[in-house]
Structure formats: C-alpha cells, structure tokens
Amino acid sequence: MDLLADYSDEEELAPKEASPKDDAPTGAAPKAMVAPPKPTPGVAPKAMVRKVPMSTWAGSLPLVNAAPDVDTIGMSTVQNFALAVNEKRLLTNPSIGAMCKPIAGPLEVGEKTMEEKFYNHKVGHVEKMNMSNVSFEKEYLNFHNFGHAANPARNNRGRETLMSTEQPALRGSSIWDKAPTMASAAKRRKVEKQAEAAARAAAEEEGEELAEVDEEEMDDVAKEAANAWGGFKDSSTVQKQIDEDLRLREDEVARQREEERAVEGEERETKERVTSVFHGTKESDYAGRSWIENKASQIVKDVDDKQCFLPKKWMHTWSGHTMGINQIRWFPETAHLILSASMDGTCKIWDYHNQRKCLRTYMGHDQGVRDVNFTNDGRRFYSVSYDKNIQYWDTETGQVISTFTNKKTNFSVAVHPDPSQQNIIITGCSNKKAVQWDANTASIVQEYDEHMGAVNTVTFCEDGKRLLTTSDDKKIFLWEYGIPVVVKYIAEPTMHSVPAVALCPRKKFLIGQSMDNKIITYEAFGRFKFQAKRQFKGHLNSGYAITPGFSADGKWVMSGDLDGKLWFWDWQKMKNYRVLKAHDGVCMSAIWHPFQPSRVVTCGWDGTIKMWD
Secondary structure, three states: OHHHHOOOOOOOOOOOOOOOOOOOOOOOOOOOOOOOOOOOOOOOOOOOOOOOOHHHHHHHOOOOOOOOOOOOOOOOHHHHOOOOOOOOOOOOOOOHHHHOOOOOOOOOOOOOOHHHHHOOEOOEOOOOOOOOHHHHHHHHHHHHHHOEEEOOOOOOOOOOEEEOOOOOOOOOOOHHHOOOOHHHHHHHHHHHHHHHHHHHHHHHHHOOOOOOOOHHHOOHHHHHHHHHHOOOOOHHHHHHHHHHHHHHHHHHHHHHHHHHHHHHHHHHOOOOOOOEEEOOOOOEOOOOOEOOOOOOOOOOOOOOOOOOOOOOOEEEEEEOOOOOEEEEEEOOOOOOEEEEEEOOOOEEEEEOOOOOOEEEEEOOOOOOEEEEEEOOOOOEEEEEEOOOOEEEEEOOOOOEEEEEOOOOOEEEEEEOOOHHHOOEEEEEEOOOOEEEEEOOOOEEEEEEOOOOOOEEEEEEEOOOOEEEEEEOOOOEEEEEOOOOOEEEEEOOOOOOOOOOEEEOOOOOEEEEEEOOOEEEEEEOOOOOOEOOOOOEEOOOOOOOOOEOEEOOOOOEEEEEOOOOEEEEEEOOOOOEEEEEEOOOOOEEEEEEOOOOOOOEEEEEOOOEEEEEO
8 A cells, every 4th residue: 555655646647748937957857756755753764666657557457357257167066966866856957977976975973874864765765667567577587486687776886686595596597498489389389280180080091080189188388388479370270269159158148048037937936935944943932922023121221321332342253144244234223133135145134132143044136135224113124136136025924025126236225214105215226327116016116317337325314305326436416305306416526436325323414435445424414515524544445335334322433444344433533443353354334233332243254243342
C-alpha cells in the first residue's frame, strides 16, 4: 500500500503544452525530477518512488477474467463415488466405471467389509436375475448330476464355476452327454424297421397277423430319444392315433348313455331306493318322542348373559365320512344335532350331547355334496351336490321328498327365513345365475342373471326382503327379493372373489372370505356400506371357499385356513387372539354353539368333525 500511496489520480495522463510563463530558466532541474524529502526525526523514511504515467504501468499487469471456463471432468459425484447396491433407481446417467467401482471408506466396529451394510441376506446381497428356463434347467441338472455349474454372481472373477461339496465334480461333462443323438436314434429306428419287416414277412408266410408293437415294449433309449427329439411321424402313425382317439370317444359316449339310462331308472325307482340308514337302536323312545327331538333340559340364556370365551383344547372327534367335509350346520333352535355334507356323496346327522355318535346317513347323491341347509323347524333340509341335483329331505325318516335339477352345478343353497315360505330356496349355480325354486312343485320361480361368473353364495338380508349374491366375477350384487333387477352393484378394481359369506347373530353385519387372504365386512341393512377398517387378516384362504363364523354374542370372528388352523379375531379391535391347529387338511367351516359360550365345532378335508372348548 505504501508503494501506491504516492501515485496520484490527479496526475494528468498527457503532458500539457508549455506556456511562456512556465518556461524554466536555463540550467534548472526538470519538473519530473523531484528531490528527496528531508528525513523527519523519529519517522522511518518512505521508499523512493518514481512517478510513472498510468499508460506505462497499466499495460504491464496481467488481465483477470471474472467468469472463466471451468473444466468439470472428474468432479461429478456420479463418477467419483460408487453406487450403492441397494439402489433401485438411478436419477442420472452414470458411466460404467462408476457402476462397477468398488465401495471404499472407513469400516465400523465389527464390520469386515463395506458391503455388509447393504446385505439383504445373511450370506450377502441377493438380486433378481432374468434367466431362461432352458439355461436354468441346464445349470441345475449339471450341478446335481456332475457337481459343477456356472457362477451367477456379478463379481465372479476367479470363480466362474461353482463346485459341489457333496460329490466330486466331473469337469467337461454336461447333461447333453446323456441325451441320445439323432444318428443313434435314426440307426435304432432303421434296425427296428428291418426287424419288423422280417417278422411281418414271416407272419405272412405262416398266415398269421402280426400284432402291433406296443409303445410300452419300446426300449428305454428309444423312448428317451422320441421324447427328447420328437421323432418322425408318418401317415400310419397319425392314423393309429386318430383311430385310438375315436375308440376312446365311442367308449365315453357309450358310458354316458349307460349312466343316463341308470339315472332314468333311479328316478323311476326313487320310492323303492334305499336313501337313508338309521344307526341308532330305535327311532322313538318310550314316550313316543322322535329321535330328532331334544330330550335334554337345555336352559337358554338371555342375550345379555351370553359372554363367549375362546376355546383352548380339543374335546371330541366325530369320524365316519370317507372323504373331506364341506359344510356343517346346527339343528335350528336347540343345536343338539349336527348336519354334515361330505365329498363322499353322503350327509350325516351327529348327536352332540349324549353318546356323540352318527344317528342317520343320507345317501341320495352320486357325487360330493357341496352345501346343506335346514328349514326353520329342522324337520326338513335341502342339499346340493356336484351331480347337479337338489334334494329335499325329510330329516326324521330319511326319505327324499323331491329331487329337481336345472342340469347345472349348484354351489350353495339358502332357505327363505319366513316360516310360511320354507318351500322357497335360492341356489347359486355355475351358469352365472341365482335360481329361485319352489320345492313343493319342483319348478323354477325366478332367475337372477346379472353376474358374469358362477354364483358362489346367496344370503337373505332384512328378514328376506333382500338377498345378496357373490360371484367369481369379483362382484357383489344386492337384489330385491323376487325382482331380478340389481339394486346395488358392489364392484371395485381391488376386489377379489368372495366364495363364502356369514351373517352376524344380530343380522347387522356380514363378513365375506375374500380371496386375497382376508375377511371383509359389509353392513347387512340399509345401504350395505363397506367397512374398510374392519378387516381380519393373517390366515391363508386363497383358493378355498372356507366359511367364516361368529360367536353367539358377536364378539369374536373365526375362520379356518388351508393349513388346517382355526383363527380367532376380536370383532372390535380386529386383532388375532388365538390360533389352533384343528385339522390335517383344509379347515372348511367353523360354527359356534349358540348356548354353550366356549364350544366350537369345526370340519375339514381330513374327513373329521372336531369339538373345541
């Protein structure tokens, strides 16, 4: 700063023209030459600076650019830092060097490598890899047969091949070594044709017909070659296959005609056919009371006194069915008997209180029974089966009152709740319709045909004024009883099929078994609103029409699952409180006893009915 202090901005850049009065005398010193000042005592002398015009020193200083061009190569974070292996998306376009750059940095205490923080598996980081089925099967079979396979890891330098630790690896061998070649297969076919021609010539000489060579008598190598490469099919081979298919079709048509004639004969002999077997000693007691009447002095509690508790242990098993059980029902009002429908084509009634034995078997169906339902008094019941028949039974005598069908498979049956209309039922059919029947005349009264898939369930609501149907088309329809016009459509893109529905004891809500492994809830009156927050999850039910259930007080919701477990949820909290291992197969249905607060009965595809308390 001291060097610039003596420079003056008032200095003129160009010398002025000399005036006569400013002319210096001859011999005087020029103005540019300034004598040094006299030193002041106690003050350091300033540097001697010669005043130079600005035009002289301004050109000697370097020029500075206020906005220079900066090279950013190598300064990008994408190029300088490695990408995390757990990143699922890239917001920039990194180079291949950045994508393959190893992770470096300080290690935390206890870590061996930097990659450990990105592991999603106990042995490393697992990523999805697109691989064709042929390549996968090749490496899989090579590893299990020859002990080596290609290493699919990304960083496999030095370890391109994985070796088995259980057997010695056979390097250079592959599954293609075992496959027969085209040359060997062609040679074998040529030898076989020559042998067949020689045998045919010998048979013609003897006047005998040569039996056709069975495919089962072929050599294993020839079979393997034919399966691997397809082989050559000439016109004779194709004609043999056509004749065989035609023969099988004729046999099938003949068998169907025999079955139809047998069914017609059974319909004519329905009154003489034995359709029921009573397993007890007497059908009436000393007082003349029928076996279906409740002889126990059961005290029915008030609704306010019913407080149900979760069962804890297995109490009893009813066994007698030879195949899985699809549905069980309580005897109305008293619940002293249990009606079961099985895939063995029979229905059975079991004693609940006394000796707990099978009292009667109903054998009217030719195939598995899908659903059953009592009338209000329990004197009669309906059953639907995979033989496409609906049968109306007398519970006490076991006689078939009537049999009717629409040549379609029925999946469910619902009886009208009005005591004066117990002859009216509605069935869900495989022809996308809910069909209303009059059992007295065995005729169709009404058809509800708005669904686009098979109708799974039919449920009466609001004392029979409305009915609700569910279907495989993932929709729920609400109808006015007797009017085939949909009142409300319940269909959402996120909905799944609901193959089973249950009403709560107070008829205010209904729950449905959704195929996305949860139970959904709707109001059973008014606008039938969907209760989005009231869902019950945790079990696995996808693919099975498992019937859910309520406790007698409506506090608990229960359902089986495909693993044979029985799940219990709280109705208010939607929280799972207990899971019991109930059956070896699928647990298809569970019903809560209406009077005993902790008794639950379940059925499953293991052919048993179990009681829990």
